[in-house]
Amino acid sequence: MPELLFGLDSSKPFTDQQIIGHNRWHPDIPPAVTVKPGATFRAHCREWFDGAIHNDDSAEDILNAPLNNVHTLSGPFAIEGAEPGDLLIVDILDVGPIPQEDSGPLAGQGWGYTGIFAKLNGGGFLTDQFPDAYKAVWDFSGQSATSRHVPHVKYTGIVHPGLMGTAPSPDLLGKWNAREAALIATDPDRVPPLALPPQPDGAILGSLSGAEFDRVAAEGARTAPPRENGGNQDIKNLTKGTRVFYPVFVPGANLSFGDLHFSQGDGEITFCGAIEMGGFMDLHVDLIKGGMETYGVSENAIFMPGNTDPQYSEWIAFSGTSVTLDGEQRYLDSDLSYQRACLHAINYLTKFGYSPEQAYLLLGSAPIEGRLSGVVDIPNSCATVYIPTAIFDFDVSPSKSGPVQIDPGMGAPHASF
Numbered sequence: 001m002p003e004l005l006f007g008l009d010s011s012k013p014f015t016d017q018q019i020i021g022h023n024r025w026h027p028d029i030p031p032a033v034t035v036k037p038g039a040t041f042r043a044h045c046r047e048w049f050d051g052a053i054h055n056d057d058s059a060e061d062i063l064n065a066p067l068n069n070v071h072t073l074s075g076p077f078a079i080e081g082a083e084p085g086d087l088l089i090v091d092i093l094d095v096g097p098i099p100q101e102d103s104g105p106l107a108g109q110g111w112g113y114t115g116i117f118a119k120l121n122g123g124g125f126l127t128d129q130f131p132d133a134y135k136a137v138w139d140f141s142g143q144s145a146t147s148r149h150v151p152h153v154k155y156t157g158i159v160h161p162g163l164m165g166t167a168p169s170p171d172l173l174g175k176w177n178a179r180e181a182a183l184i185a186t187d188p189d190r191v192p193p194l195a196l197p198p199q200p201d202g203a204i205l206g207s208l209s210g211a212e213f214d215r216v217a218a219e220g221a222r223t224a225p226p227r228e229n230g231g232n233q234d235i236k237n238l239t240k241g242t243r244v245f246y247p248v249f250v251p252g253a254n255l256s257f258g259d260l261h262f263s264q265g266d267g268e269i270t271f272c273g274a275i276e277m278g279g280f281m282d283l284h285v286d287l288i289k290g291g292m293e294t295y296g297v298s299e300n301a302i303f304m305p306g307n308t309d310p311q312y313s314e315w316i317a318f319s320g321t322s323v324t325l326d327g328e329q330r331y332l333d334s335d336l337s338y339q340r341a342c343l344h345a346i347n348y349l350t351k352f353g354y355s356p357e358q359a360y361l362l363l364g365s366a367p368i369e370g371r372l373s374g375v376v377d378i379p380n381s382c383a384t385v386y387i388p389t390a391i392f393d394f395d396v397s398p399s400k401s402g403p404v405q406i407d408p409g410m411g412a413p414h415a416s417f
Contacts, residue, residue: 002093002282005033006043006074010098010106010278014050014072015204021046021073021258023204024220025176025229027167027250030207031078034252039079040093040284045161045258046072047107047278055111055137057149059415062115062272063133067122068202071163071223071232075256076206079285082253087291088166088246090255092306094282095159095240097140097262108278112138112145112262114365115272116357120417123192124271126339126360132416136361138262138275145263145275145365150358151409155263155391156310158367160238161281162259162274163223165230165301169249172228176221196222228299234274236264236367241306247292247299257281265363266370266385269342273364310367312388316396318344319373321380329379334372337383341370345385352396353406361412366391 008017019032035041047053048071053061082088098108107113117124119131136149146154168176180195187194200217208216226233230246238244246255260281264274292298320340322333330336342363349359367388374382389396394404 002040002042004044005035005041008044008046010101010104010109014046020204020206021075022206022256023069023071023073023202023223024217025168025223025231026173026205026216026220027170028212028216029076029167029205029254031076031252031254032206033075034078034080035285036080037285037287040282042280042282043074044280045074045260045278047276048072048259051106053107053113053115053276054105057410057413059133059135059413062135063118063121063415063417065115065117065121066202068199071259072204073163073223073256073258076167076254077256078252078254079287082248082287083251084169084249085290085292086248086253087288087295087297088248088253088255089286089288090164090244090246091284092238092240092242092281093284095161095260095279097277097279099280106278107276108260110140112140112275112277114138114270114275114361116270116360117272118417120191122271124273125267125269126342127192129343130357130360132414134357134361134412134414136365136412138365140262148409149412150362152393152406153362153366153391154393155366155388157263157275158236158239158310160236160261160264161257162234162261162264162268163232164238164244164255164257166246166248167250167254168221168229172249173219173221176227177219196224198222230301232259234264234268235303236261236266237305238303239306240308242303244301244303245288245291245297246301247297255285263365263367265366265368267338268364270360270364275365312367312390314389315369315386316389317384317386318348319382319384320344321382323380331379332375332381334375334381334383337381338370338385341383341385345387351403352394353408355408355411357412357414358408
């Protein structure tokens with residue numbers, strides 16, 4: 001096992017650990033650990049809500065989830081000799097649930113969860129159609145996940161970090177805050193909001209204290225969206241064996257990561273759409289000096305996926321176009337097209353006995369494939385969603401005899417305002 005450089009005690013909150021991570025992006029958050037190029041190490045990662053979500057049959061915890069407190073990131077890790085303009089190489093050698101802890105109150109101790117967030121507390125990709133809070137708890141058995149809340153499915157996890165990135169420079173942080181504030185100003189009362197501005201309440205900033213803590217808390221960017229530094233990209237293919245190249249914006253690069261997922265479908269469509277968990281990552285880091293200019297990488301990460309994805313070979317797929325539910329034509333709106341494809345898949349699964357919410361939770365957490373299949377044929381783009389048929393314990397394909405009627409079990413726990 002690689003040397004453990006960022007350890008977490010499952011019996012203690014994130015802020016009571018020996019080394020404290022962070023949940024905002026800012027260049028002045030001090031490194032928690034320093035490593036040399038070529039180093040291999042292990043880090044523990046806390047589930048993104050730090051234990052606020054429970055293994056039970058209620059969705060009240062999802063309804064009241066403390067969004068100001070996320071994400072609980074491990075790091076920053078400074079890499080000796082890294083300078084702005086370099087490319088940071090990060091190899092994911094291994095990733096998984098909390099080691100040697102197969103049961104307990106924390107997600108990652110043999111279980112994880114998926115949530116549909118209430119429209120008034122974050123929302124999701126289909127929040128207008130699903131405005132209330134729901135939850136599904138998933139049990140882990142080796143590489144597989146099953147749920148008492150979404151029965152008759154079992155699938156191999158595609159374990160990955162939802163969030164990993166480098167620290168922004170002061171200039172880049174300023175750009176983020178300015179452009180997101182300008183977007184918010186176009187509709188400041190929108191629910192859910194158009195973006196999340198800096199929020200001192202709930203900020204965790206490593207070893208900072210006093211006036212420096214207050215300054216950084218007031219300026220720090222929220223970790224919810226992906227940005228030029230990588231961040232919360234929620235790319236399900238960042239699995240074991242993946243190599244990622246991150247732009248370096250500050251001395252030391254200051255790499256941070258977390259938000260581990262046991263499984264996820266493309267898009268993480270319920271917002272808390274993956275199977276969320278705590279766990280560990282084994283990483284190897286190195287540098288390409290001057291790599292940003294050499295490879296034309298200035299505002300994005302590049303990655304080479306690992307080869308450990310689930311090997312599904314048969315699928316049932318659904319398409320959608322850029323036409324709203326009330327029949328309004330939009331121009332090549334690929335986001336809308338993917339929404340429509342997901343809604344078509346959800347409606348189809350209800351014909352077998354699932355509730356719409358169970359189907360929505362399934363699409364967020366199962367290893368579905370989402371694709372932009374056509375983006376040039378005006379006025380309609382075409383998006384598709386592919387569901388592996390092998391995850392079901394019944395025949396999910398259309399037939400002359402009609403859809404099999406399954407027992408949906410207790411259903412997904414529901415909470416509403």
